[in-house]
Amino acid sequence: EVQLVDSGGGLVQPGGSLRLSCSASGFTFGNYWMNWVRQAPGKGLEWVANIDRDGTSKYYVDSVKGRFTISRDNAKTSVFLQMNNLRADDTAVYYCVRGDWAPFDCWGQGTLVAVSS
Amino acid sequence: DIVMTQSPDSLAVSLGERATINCKSSQSLLSTSNYKNYLAWYQQKPGQPPKLLISWASIRESGVPDRFSGSGSGTDFTLSIGSLQAEDVAVYYCQHYYNAPLTFGGGTKVEI
Numbered sequence: 595e596v597q598l599v600d601s602g603g604g605l606v607q608p609g610g611s612l613r614l615s616c617s618a619s620g621f622t623f624g625n626y627w628m629n630w631v632r633q634a635p636g637k638g639l640e641w642v643a644n645i646d647r648d649g650t651s652k653y654y655v656d657s658v659k660g661r662f663t664i665s666r667d668n669a670k671t672s673v674f675l676q677m678n679n680l681r682a683d684d685t686a687v688y689y690c691v692r693g694d695w696a697p698f699d700c701w702g703q704g705t706l707v708a709v710s711s
Numbered sequence: 712d713i714v715m716t717q718s719p720d721s722l723a724v725s726l727g728e729r730a731t732i733n734c735k736s737s738q739s740l741l742s743t744s745n746y747k748n749y750l751a752w753y754q755q756k757p758g759q760p761p762k763l764l765i766s767w768a769s770i771r772e773s774g775v776p777d778r779f780s781g782s783g784s785g786t787d788f789t790l791s792i793g794s795l796q797a798e799d800v801a802v803y804y805c806q807h808y809y810n811a812p813l814t815f816g817g818g819t820k821v822e823i
Contacts, residue, residue: 629813639753639761639804639815653811689760695808697751697766704760 596620596700598690603705606680610709614675616690616702623671624648627694630664630675632686633704642688645673658684680709713738713807717816724821730792732819734805739785740768742809749809752781752790755818756801764803765790797823 602614614630629644643654643664652664663676673690690702714737724730740749748768753761763772765781768788778793792799800823805816 638818639755639806641806641813641815644811644813655812693808695749697763697808698753698761698806699763699766699772701760701762 596692598692598700598702600688600690600702600705603688603707605708605710607711608681608709610680611676611678612680612707614677614688614690614705614707616673618671618673618690618692621692621700624668626692628664628666628673629691629693629698630673631689631691631698631701632684632707633689634683634686637686640686643675644693647694677707680707682709685709712812713740713809713814715805715807715814715816717805717819719819720817721820721822724792724795724823726797726823727794730795730799730821732790732803732805732821734783734788734790734816736786736788736807738809740788740807740809741785748784748788749807750781750783750788751806751808752779753804753806754799754801755804761804792821795821795823 597619599617630642645652645664649666661679666673687704689704691698692700716735718733750768752765755761769781780791782789802818802820
């Protein structure tokens with residue numbers, strides 16, 4: 595079964611840092627680009643970042659450039675999102691998603707990041 | 712950046728009736744290299760991650776009921792639910808995957 599398990603969310607103060615993890619199973623992880631998509635409470639979906647199969651190419655939405663870093667470890671079939679200098683408007687459920695310039699066909703269950711003092 | 716505009720924001724449809732959701736992109740999503748439209752539709756129910764319904768504008772995913780259909784090309788796309796069932800109550804999103812940043816429409820809430 596294709597599965598993505600997100601973890602690492604929590605409550606953090608503004609300006610703080612958090613590292614999200616996503617563990618993949620049931621497919622050849624190294625064959626796919628991976629993405630992070632977020633959803634603020636009661637709001638729509640926002641693509642955050644993606645990373646290519648070997649971790650060489652990365653793209654980010656403008657609002658997180660310079661603060662967030664996506665990375666992956668193909669040996670551990672995992673993708674990560676390092677989030678620094680967090681702001682209140684980063685509060686959201688973060689989903690790990692499979693998709694390489696293709697439809698997002700597999701989503702994690704999401705992990706909640708709350709930025710508040 | 713490609714902007715995705717969905718309409719309407721919400722839609723109330725009677726059971727068994729047709730629901731139609733529109734999605735317009737600010738740039739063409741039709742690739743001139745493979746003649747595919749880089750447009751997907753997702754369904755999201757409360758407390759759940761989105762579920763892929765339609766890819767490449769009109770290809771229904773395996774297991775998706777055939778009452779769901781996608782159409783359109785270039786910049787104008789439509790998701791139709793042929794005969795609305797109670798389990799179709801959800802928020803529906805369009806998304807392009809043509810280039811970065813990949814963007815979603817604002818969502819359409821479908822109610823009975």
